[in-house]
Amino acid sequence: MSDTQVTQQTNDITVPQAVGDGLVLRWSTAEDVERIGELAAYVFRQKAEEPPNAHMVAWMRDLGSGRHPLTTVDQGVLVEDTHTGKVVASMWLIPITWSFGGIRFGVGRPEAVATHPEYRRRGLIRALFDAFHARSARAGDLAQAITGIPYFYRQFGYEMALELGGGRFVQFDDIPPLKDGETEAYRLQPATEDDLPFVMELYQREQGRSLVSSDIPEAYWHWTLDGMSVESGEGWTTLLINDLQGAHCGFVLVRHTRWGKTLDVIQMAVTAGTTWSTPMPSVLRALQALAPQVPTGRDRANPSRLLFSFGTAHPAYLVLGDALAPRRDRVYAWYVRIPDLPGFVQHVAPVLEGRLSASPLAGYSGDVHLDFYRDGLHLHFADGRLTTSESWRRPIYSSDLKGAAGFPPLVFLQLLFGRHSRTELEHIFPDVWASDEAGMVLDVLFPPQSSLVLTLD
Template structure:
């Protein structure tokens, strides 16, 4: 079949205001109606950093019909205290009658140009399993998962298996004036993560302000002790799952955690749902609480990540990597680790008295350094897999004994969790 890149009938272009209604209808049809509602909120500029120019459309010139589309959601991630500019590929859809013609690859090439223009260091996508590896992405950060528990099970045995609170705190729906005060609680909730998404008060306001029928409608509730804010939790109604989703929670005491959990169950019952899904990282206290109450763990999927420039990325996160080495036996270390990426370049990770500099011209003998694919090294660099994990699962992943200790110190396996920024 003729590739789109060789067919002048089809054109990839940046969306304009004239495309708004057509894009809303397209995504509502290709995905589901709530996705169309969400598309409209993005196109109207409600999300900080997103506008119509971040949408691509692939148009049939003969009919002026949109047959494929995607958008770029700019965001900031935090890695060890370092801010990283990230592009997320979202709402990637093709009309069923036009699939199999290379349209996604055609749009991905244009997206790469947009990412370079925005100086993004990472690109990420949720997406279909197995598809995006063809475009250089690799599973690297846990996505969603959590604990599923029925209301009946919790009511029947939950309270006897978990500690009871000293008192139940009050809670209420958050209002815009609360968001600046809630940001530090979010920061605390993600502090233990190697990689997390950054959130501003403006982004919080956008998320809470989405229409109820939007794909990503969410409600934030403030926990209070007297007039003082002591935490928050967020709920999402899911008719598709027949469950209330507890999407985030952060509290200072067990009284606060319990109040959030109890409120989520009461909201699920009031909405006619039969279950609660705690879509929280495994480090969150309520994740373990729900399991002891009889919940079933749902293994997380994973964000798929592509490093757009390895040298610039590693030099950007140098403060985090230097701090990691300084807190170990490799404090003030002088030495190097050569990483040969078989499907890309060779990285020379050099330390001089504890200061890091990475370049792409490293040379080493066959027995030195690390041999890996880009995908393997991506999982290692983001703490998703340890070197031992990779050695067990990939016979072609190799690490020289002389640098193995330094490599594991530089890139240990650590927890991460990305909450969506939309």
């Protein structure tokens, strides 16, 4: 059966549907969780001779436990071989909420995407994505996003549009020791449920540093404390930064699992009255002491360094400096899909209008026409307000069109989500261009801005 035939059948599934050769596509039940885990454990291995990946089994059990704060047992979508009873392809939907400059929107996150090697190149993953996209749309999500292997998800309408990971390494040997006779001025202490209001309030303040960030519901903070299994390798440990009097001065989020020689620190924040440089030496020494106690993944190497995975920009980097953290970890990217771009741009219009009002273009009136070569986007502003955001196609005769710019399909998403500036994209892609007026407006509407988007697993 062709990819096209599978896609036509599964755009909006509500009941099991046959996809050929005795294969059935449907949503999961509690009875499927172990079989989905078996498939994921087999597929997510580095080498053919490796044993099944036990971390994936534990993660699938968490997602299908009925206790997970974000997803439910029926949000796995799978293909079952009715001849053998095996799950041969699957993925799991995790509904999340992101913030774009303070404007919230729903995101459908597909994860643990897997096909058994014997069933590949039959269009099964495309069928799963069609079903997932339909369900995500019914839920009102404005976007879908996934962390994943290079290139693959571009096939399904995703663009690597938003920064993911990246940071600074600190070698243990470079961490300054405590001087003789001195006492640590700050200590790290595991957070309890009573501490979560402090952590949540500080995290919400930190969201303002990022263009895009994850909204973390209270139930998920509780889940990270005592819900998710350590065996899954997912999630984080929340550690409070306390002074000698026990006052909370900040927090640090550390991965539940240490992969190899690196302890991954995924978020750090301090209170408004705390200078970043003051607790940092104590925090570094405490993390170094903690690293050998963190459960390890497949590679059980002794720890020798920290990785502050805060993206391209963070106050901690200024404090660490090149002396302590000279080596950078390469930034990767979230894959993002925006099925209704005009609708999304209209949704975040308050952010765009705020940028205009704070710029020399305050009160701007005019049109911007974005040519994506297959389709396009028309934006009309009146007195600094976005009054029109609609699909558009460049006319055949348009040499006198003002306020025009061009981007290859989906590349505009990199500008929208702050990953690259317009001029950077022009250097990367010869077919990105803009008229003088459009370039001026686009530079104000879409400046480059870093994002720290935590994965909620």
